[in-house]
Amino acid sequence: QSALTQPPSASGSPGQSVTISCTGTSSDVGGYNFVSWYQQHPGKAPKLMIYEVTKRPSGVPHRFSGSKSGNTASLTVSGLQAEDEADYYCSSYAGSDNYVFGTGTKVTVL
Amino acid sequence: QVQLVQSGAEVKKPGASVKVSCKASGYTFTDYYMHWVRQAPGQGLEWMGIINPSVLATTYAQKFQGRVSMTRDTSTSTVYMELSSLRSEDTAVYYCARVGGVAAPLAFDIWGQGTMVTVFS
Numbered sequence: 639q640s641a642l643t644q645p646p647s648a649s650g651s652p653g654q655s656v657t658i659s660c661t662g663t664s665s666d667v668g669g670y671n672f673v674s675w676y677q678q679h680p681g682k683a684p685k686l687m688i689y690e691v692t693k694r695p696s697g698v699p700h701r702f703s704g705s706k707s708g709n710t711a712s713l714t715v716s717g718l719q720a721e722d723e724a725d726y727y728c729s730s731y732a733g734s735d736n737y738v739f740g741t742g743t744k745v746t747v748l
Numbered sequence: 749q750v751q752l753v754q755s756g757a758e759v760k761k762p763g764a765s766v767k768v769s770c771k772a773s774g775y776t777f778t779d780y781y782m783h784w785v786r787q788a789p790g791q792g793l794e795w796m797g798i799i800n801p802s803v804l805a806t807t808y809a810q811k812f813q814g815r816v817s818m819t820r821d822t823s824t825s826t827v828y829m830e831l832s833s834l835r836s837e838d839t840a841v842y843y844c845a846r847v848g849g850v851a852a853p854l855a856f857d858i859w860g861q862g863t864m865v866t867v868f869s
Contacts, residue, residue: 639810641792674855676793683843683862684793689855727793731854735798735807737783742792 642740660728668709672731750774752860770844777825
């Protein structure tokens with residue numbers, strides 16, 4: 639199972655939007671609506687931000703949103719804030735109780 | 749509150765085995781699958797496998813098959829991950845992570861604090 643492909647970095651000024659892509663195959667991202675996104679600050683455990691492609695857990699700000707088209711999922715952070723600077727990882731169910739993570743994207747708030 | 753508390757850091761020699769524990773609290777242990785995920789220094793997240801604590805069913809990532817074993821103790825609500833034949837490339841932070849059930853299907857909603865495993869001679 640190969641890792642999902644994410645851009646290594648993305649950036650934006652405070653208040654702007656940034657979108658991160660996550661490209662897989664028809665065996666994972668394209669085959670299931672079980673894509674999730676995680677935020678990880680340095681030295682901390684990941685935190686669930688989006689599940690089932692578009693859904694936000696309680697407590698996650700509305701400026702985090704997710705979408706999917708074909709084999710590519712995306713996470714958009716609108717109205718960037720300083721605390722959004724972190725690493726972001728996508729994950730997808732890949733069938734038969736297997737899962738795969740993305741390569742990770744470092745988001746910088748300029 | 750719902751939390752996962754992992755065992756402390758480990759230092760091992762190449763060829764040895766390591767066993768990391770993850771104690772769950774604040775929810776019914778057997779109602780949720782548990783996963784293990786690792787992260788090498790400066791690298792991304794890597795899925796290792798899953799255990800169903802209710803029936804002790806496991807699925808391991810192909811990369812780790814034959815070297816990893818995931819078990820549980822329902823009396824203490826603890827899952828364990830043992831990795832054998834350690835090599836330097838296994839140096840990483842190892843996380844346990846709960847899958848969220850109906851609240852967050854097939855997503856990792858609760859994470860342990862991580863356990864650093866260092867392999868060197």
